[in-house]
Every structure is written in structure tokens, then in C-alpha cells.
Amino acid sequence: MSHDELGGSEGPALGHDPFSQGDGTLPYLIRLRERSVRRIAQARAPASARAEPEPLPQDAPDLGPPVPELPSFDDRDESAGALDRLASWLLTGADEERLAQIAAPLGGRLYDDFGMSPRVARRALAVFKLIYKYWFRVSSSGHAAIPEKEGALLAANHGGLLPFDATMIVCDAILAARPPRLVRTVVDRWAGTLPFVNVFYARVGQVIGTRDNVRELLRLKQLVLVFPEGMAGIKKRAAERYVLQPFHLGFVEESLRHRVPIIPVAVVGADDQAPVLWDLQPLAKLLGLPFFPITPTFPLLGPLGLLPYPVHYEIAYGEPFRFYDEFPPESVEDPHAVRYMAEQVRRRIQEMVDERVLARRAKRR
Amino acid sequence: MRRVLVTHVESAVGRRVVKALFHDPEVALVLALGTEAEPTYLAPYRGKVAYQRLDLAKARHLQSFWHSERFARARPDSVIHLPFAGDAPGERVPGGVPSLVSETRRLVEECVEKPGIERFVYLSSVFVYDPEPGNGNVVSEGQLLGFDGEGDPRVRAWIDADLVCQGELHGSGLVMTILRAATIVTEAGEFLNSPPLARRELAVGYDPMLSVISDRDVARALVLALHADRPGIYNIAGNEVFPRSQLWSGKRRLAGLPLPSPLGEALAFAERLFARGPAPGESFERYGIVPSPRLAHEALGFEPQYRIEVRSAGGRRRVDTVRCR
Numbered sequence: 073m074s075h076d077e078l079g080g081s082e083g084p085a086l087g088h089d090p091f092s093q094g095d096g097t098l099p100y101l102i103r104l105r106e107r108s109v110r111r112i113a114q115a116r117a118p119a120s121a122r123a124e125p126e127p128l129p130q131d132a133p134d135l136g137p138p139v140p141e142l143p144s145f146d147d148r149d150e151s152a153g154a155l156d157r158l159a160s161w162l163l164t165g166a167d168e169e170r171l172a173q174i175a176a177p178l179g180g181r182l183y184d185d186f187g188m189s190p191r192v193a194r195r196a197l198a199v200f201k202l203i204y205k206y207w208f209r210v211s212s213s214g215h216a217a218i219p220e221k222e223g224a225l226l227a228a229n230h231g232g233l234l235p236f237d238a239t240m241i242v243c244d245a246i247l248a249a250r251p252p253r254l255v256r257t258v259v260d261r262w263a264g265t266l267p268f269v270n271v272f273y274a275r276v277g278q279v280i281g282t283r284d285n286v287r288e289l290l291r292l293k294q295l296v297l298v299f300p301e302g303m304a305g306i307k308k309r310a311a312e313r314y315v316l317q318p319f320h321l322g323f324v325e326e327s328l329r330h331r332v333p334i335i336p337v338a339v340v341g342a343d344d345q346a347p348v349l350w351d352l353q354p355l356a357k358l359l360g361l362p363f364f365p366i367t368p369t370f371p372l373l374g375p376l377g378l379l380p381y382p383v384h385y386e387i388a389y390g391e392p393f394r395f396y397d398e399f400p401p402e403s404v405e406d407p408h409a410v411r412y413m414a415e416q417v418r419r420r421i422q423e424m425v426d427e428r429v430l431a432r433r434a435k436r437r
Numbered sequence: 438m439r440r441v442l443v444t445h446v447e448s449a450v451g452r453r454v455v456k457a458l459f460h461d462p463e464v465a466l467v468l469a470l471g472t473e474a475e476p477t478y479l480a481p482y483r484g485k486v487a488y489q490r491l492d493l494a495k496a497r498h499l500q501s502f503w504h505s506e507r508f509a510r511a512r513p514d515s516v517i518h519l520p521f522a523g524d525a526p527g528e529r530v531p532g533g534v535p536s537l538v539s540e541t542r543r544l545v546e547e548c549v550e551k552p553g554i555e556r557f558v559y560l561s562s563v564f565v566y567d568p569e570p571g572n573g574n575v576v577s578e579g580q581l582l583g584f585d586g587e588g589d590p591r592v593r594a595w596i597d598a599d600l601v602c603q604g605e606l607h608g609s610g611l612v613m614t615i616l617r618a619a620t621i622v623t624e625a626g627e628f629l630n631s632p633p634l635a636r637r638e639l640a641v642g643y644d645p646m647l648s649v650i651s652d653r654d655v656a657r658a659l660v661l662a663l664h665a666d667r668p669g670i671y672n673i674a675g676n677e678v679f680p681r682s683q684l685w686s687g688k689r690r691l692a693g694l695p696l697p698s699p700l701g702e703a704l705a706f707a708e709r710l711f712a713r714g715p716a717p718g719e720s721f722e723r724y725g726i727v728p729s730p731r732l733a734h735e736a737l738g739f740e741p742q743y744r745i746e747v748r749s750a751g752g753r754r755r756v757d758t759v760r761c762r
Contacts, residue, residue: 182679183679186572187572267643274571274572290573
């Protein structure tokens with residue numbers, strides 16, 4: 073059967089048609105296979121055994137020096153890395169080892185799916201380690217609650233104007249947990265709209281709080297840090313310090329769906345780092361901000377007034393809640409059950425916070 | 438044995454699909470449709486591939502081909518439709534992008550009505566999703582589509598065509614599979630299906646993550662979808678994600694303001710800082726989309742096999758696709 077019999081006149085450029093018998097496929101496949109075999113043999117041959125290039129004839133024109141090999145991105149970044157050198161100076165061998173353990177799952181990739189770059193995270197850790205050790209003088213306890221490999225949701229109280237509480241928990245999980253774990257903080261969607269901030273957050277491993285992001289992280293057995301109080305936690309006034317605000321419920325639902333424990337985390341110190349005296353809502357609305365705080369130093373000292381006071385931080389990890397042992401995944405459909413579980417977590421964190429705050433007050437007396 | 442009709446075979450992905458189908462023992466015949474004269478690359482594949490020049494954008498061309506003797510003899514039972522597979526950023530589509538939507542609509546309607554055609558595989562893009570604020574957010578197939586009336590007309594066309602195919606997901610008797618691909622990288626280092634890379638300027642303070650996939654992996658996914666007979670929507674992406682700045686360098690300019698560069702940058706920064714949201718059509722320049730291919734892995738058995746590396750070459754960025762295994 074020829075291609076004319078197939079109605080070839082209806083379309084130009086039909087060429088040889090597959091319906092015809094005795095096509096030329098076989099010789100072509102043989103040629104293709106021979107060529108592949110040749111190529112594989114060439115690639116496997118040692119460099120010395122490969123054919124030397126033809127030498128240039130004696131009277132060849134002077135072509136000048138050979139073109140230097142172009143640098144790759146990594147090389148260029150390496151040569152410009154004043155920050156990398158600073159990080160090398162600030163980080164100890166043990167810190168580097170911990171960072172290497174955290175970067176290992178990436179398998180040499182420069183970025184993970186959420187935009188985390190081990191290189192930027194290393195630079196950031198070098199700086200934040202100073203803040204962790206000398207500015208906030210962080211002391212922490214209860215690291216045994218952090219799983220070695222499995223995923224978990226860390227639920228913490230939120231306070232202070234800038235999210236240094238999250239930063240200190242991330243540093244603590246890298247510097248003090250055994251083995252070190254990278255904590256992925258779930259940040260507000262508003263932070264994703266901020267120029268530079270959104271890039272920095274992503275590069276150091278923080279993620280925007282979308283359901284898909286959280287689900288993917290839990291599927292990858294990562295530690296996900298949530299602040300169930302949300303924005304209400306950081307904009308509460310000085311008079312409400314260390315009083316936990318009502319919790320959002322999404323973290324309980326994700327815990328039930330993915331069968332991961334919820335680890336309560338109490339942070340003491342964050343609420344004292346920048347006490348909010350007043351929230352100037354009309355100005356916040358005008359600027360498109362979630363709130364506009366007035367503190368003893370902001371806006372009096374300008375942007376410098378946003379810097380946290382050098383308060384002593386305490387971080388405590390509590391016994392994990394494993395609600396999925398008692399409640400089936402379908403419980404996410406029951407708002408009363410979910411609210412009950414969230415309330416359990418809130419009460420436990422409040423107790424942990426109160427214990428430490430009272431101990432501090434007793435110490436001062 | 439499948440008998441497959443493939444559209445837009447002159448595109449980079451179309452070429453890969455035809456080659457993959459040629460080597461697939463489960464495929465008996467490939468009927469390749471293109472708008473231009475027969476591509477030269479088809480010459481060695483004529484044993485199994487027949488080419489038909491056809492402008493799908495013209496209704497009567499499609500009608501006349503659909504009822505022709507040639508089509509009746511070919512008896513295709515599956516269709517792989519790649520309307521946007523050759524869509525390089527900044528390139529004009531002859532007849533305009535909306536013509537690709539109408540051709541998709543017509544083709545789907547014809548396939549639903551034609552008794553012999555059992556399955557339809559459609560290549561869409563992940564840029565049909567509505568991007569959430571953030572440098573790189575993982576999106577699953579359940580994410581809302583970006584119905585932005587003032588957005589990029591190209592993206593609007595992709596969404597329209599995607600919706601046309603979604604309309605036949607259930608109850609039409611056609612096994613409809615929609616694959617939403619990340620930014621496609623060809624062997625020559627070209628980017629396809631990527632609105633963020635259509636503009637050279639970078640938005641100050643933003644550097645969204647872009648997920649990339651090799652054109653060979655896209656072709657593999659299409660062939661897997663053809664054989665899997667699993668109707669649904671699936672994201673497909675490679676293993677690598679890059680910040681946009683690494684794939685396409687550029688500098689933000691403020692049009693119409695002849696200001697010294699640092700001042701222009703500062704103004705652009707202030708503009709972004711206090712703007713409540715991105716300007717129409719700018720979302721993809723600020724916010725990244727990283728599709729989760731988990732469903733494609735589970736349902737179709739898709740695993741990306743090609744690694745993509747970015748290298749600099751004389752100040753310009755070059756993209757290499759490297760075989761992984």
C-alpha cells in the first residue's frame with residue numbers, strides 16, 4: 073500500500089508512508105545502534121586511549137593563547153565570597169559539620185524546592201549564632217522531644233516585634249539538637265510580599281504558610297515550626313505579655329492528616345524584646361501594613377528602634393502530643409474535636425511559659 | 438497497540454514526543470500534524486510516522502482532514518495535543534494566542550464525537566495557577582487557577598485551553614489527561630512556557646524560584662500518560678529549581694523616568710514596598726511556583742531523568758540539560 077492510496081493528495085509532503093510494506097526502518101535502527109555502541113565505547117575509554125587531536129600543520133597561523141575556561145556560577149560566587157570567608161571565621165568545625173548534615177539531603181543541589189540555599193543559610197547562621205550566644209544568651213532544654221529523622225510540627229508562642237523567636241528556635245535546633253535539624257518556620261503570607269525579605273526568608277529555609285507548603289514539608293519528614301497565635305501574638309500589647317492568644321486550628325488538622333506529633337515549644341524572652349505600647353491602626357492601614365507598633369524606642373529612634381533589647385531567652389521543648397493515636401484522620405472534619413486538641417496544646421504551652429516566667433520573677437526577688 | 442495523533446510536531450517538545458513514540462513498541466503508528474512543510478527531522482522515522490500539514494486554527498481544515506480517507510485509514514485512537522509546546526518567551530504566535538484556544542476547543546469537540554478516539558493527552562503549563570505571595574511555593578493540582586482579567590494574554594489563553602480540557606475530564610467517554618509542565622528547557626538551552634522569563638527586567642527585591650524540566654522528560658511524561666489511561670490533572674517538573682535571576686539576568690528599569698540608576702532603583706523599591714499588590718500581569722515576576730509532581734509519580738510512574746545545570750558563558754547564562762541516569 074502506498075501513501076497515495078491513503079489519500080495522500082489531501083495533504084502535501086507525505087513522504088514515505090508507514091502503511092507501506094517493506095519500510096526502511098531496520099537498516100536505520102542498525103545504523104543507530106552501531107553509532108550508540110561506538111559512542112559508549114568512546115566515552116568509556118580512558119583519556120589516554122582516546123584519539124589525540126590532529127596536530128596543527130607547521131605553517132598554521134598564530135591563533136593566540138587558548139581561550140580560558142569560563143567560570144561557572146559557583147566559581148564566581150566562591151571568588152566573591154567575602155561573606156563566606158567571614159562565615160568560615162565565625163563558625164567552628166562542629167558547626168560546619170552540623171550544617172553539612174543539614175545540607176546532605178539536598179544531594180548537591182544548590183536550592184531546595186522552597187528556595188533554601190545551604191550557602192546562604194551558612195552565612196546567616198554565622199551571624200545569628202553571635203546573636204544567639206551573646207545578644208540573647210539563649211538557654212534551652214528538652215531537646216529529646218525533637219525527633220531524629222521523623223517529621224513533626226513545633227507549635228510555639230509568639231512575641232516581640234520582629235520574629236527573633238523563630239530565628240532563635242531555628243538556631244537552637246541546628247546548634248543544640250542532636251542530631252541537628254533544620255526547622256522550617258511557617259511565615260505569614262504578608263511576609264511573602266515584602267521585597268528582599270521574601271528572598272531572604274526563602275534562602276534560609278523559611279516557607280510561606282500555604283497548605284501545600286506545609287503538607288509537602290511534612291511529607292518530606294521535616295520539622296515545621298508554626299505560631300498558632302498568628303499575627304495576634306506579635307502585636308499584643310506589653311500588658312498582655314506571655315498571655316497566649318487564641319490559636320488557629322490548621323496545625324492540628326495537618327498533624328492528624330499526616331500523623332505527625334505536635335511538640336509544644338515555650339519561648340520566654342521574646343515578649344520583652346520590644347514591648348508594644350500601642351498599635352496605630354489608621355497609619356498601618358494607610359501603609360498597607362498589618363499593624364504599626366509604638367514601642368519605647370520605635371518610631372522615636374527610627375529604624376534602630378526596631379532592634380530587640382538584649383533580653384535573656386529561654387526555649388523549652390515539651391512532650392509531644394500524638395493526637396493521631398486517639399483520633400482518626402476524619403476528626404479534622406469535626407471542628408469541636410480540633411478546637412479541643414488545639415486548646416490542649418495552648419494550655420500546655422501556657423503552663424510551660426508560666427513556669428519559666430515565675431521562676432524568673434522569683435530569681436529577681 | 439496505540440495509534441497516536443500528535444499535534445504541533447514542529448515544536449521542540451513535539452519533536453521529542455514523535456521520537457519517543459517511534460521507539461515505543463506499544464505504538465503502531467504516529468500521525469504527526471504540523472502547520473508547516475514536513476520537518477526534516479522526520480525523515481528517518483517515516484517507517485512509523487506519517488506527516489500531515491494542517492492548520493488546526495482553521496475549522497474547515499480540521500473538518501476536511503477529520504473526514505478524509507487518510508484519517509479513516511490511520512484510525513488514531515489517541516491524541517497528544519501540544520498547542521503551547523513551542524511557546525518561547527517573547528515569541529509571537531501566528532494568528533495570536535487565542536487561536537490556540539479555539540483550535541484546542543475544536544479538536545476536543547471532534548475527539549469527543551469521534552467514536553474511535555479513546556484518550557486525549559493535553560500539555561498545559563503550571564503558570565495557569567494563581568501564584569501565592571512568596572519566593573517559591575509548592576503547588577499541587579488543587580491550587581486555584583489565576584483568573585486575572587488583566588494578566589498576560591498568553592497565560593489567559595493557557596487557562597482557557599486548560600479549562601476546555603478540564604470540561605471533558607468526567608462523563609465524556611474520553612480518557613482526558615492534562616499535564617501541567619514547569620518551565621521547559623530544551624537541549625539548546627531555550628526556555629518554553631515561562632512567562633517570568635518573557636521580560637528581561639527583574640523586580641527589585643524579588644527573585645522567584647522557577648521549577649524547570651527537560652523537554653525530553655516532558656516527552657516521557659506524555660508517553661507515560663498515553664499508556665497509563667489515568668484521567669486527571671498532573672503536575673510535571675524536574676528535580677531542579679533555580680531563582681529567576683540565575684536563568685535570565687536583567688535589571689529593573691523605570692520606564693519614562695530618566696533618573697540616575699541608584700535613584701531609579703530606590704524609587705522602584707519604594708514603589709514595591711508600599712504597593713499593596715503586584716501590578717497586573719506581574720505576579721509571576723515576584724512570586725514563584727514550584728509544582729509538586731507527586732501525583733504524576735504515583736499515578737503515571739513519572740520520574741524526571743534529566744538534570745539541568747546552569748553555567749555562565751561570557752556573561753550570558755547558558756543552560757545545559759544533562760542526563761541523570
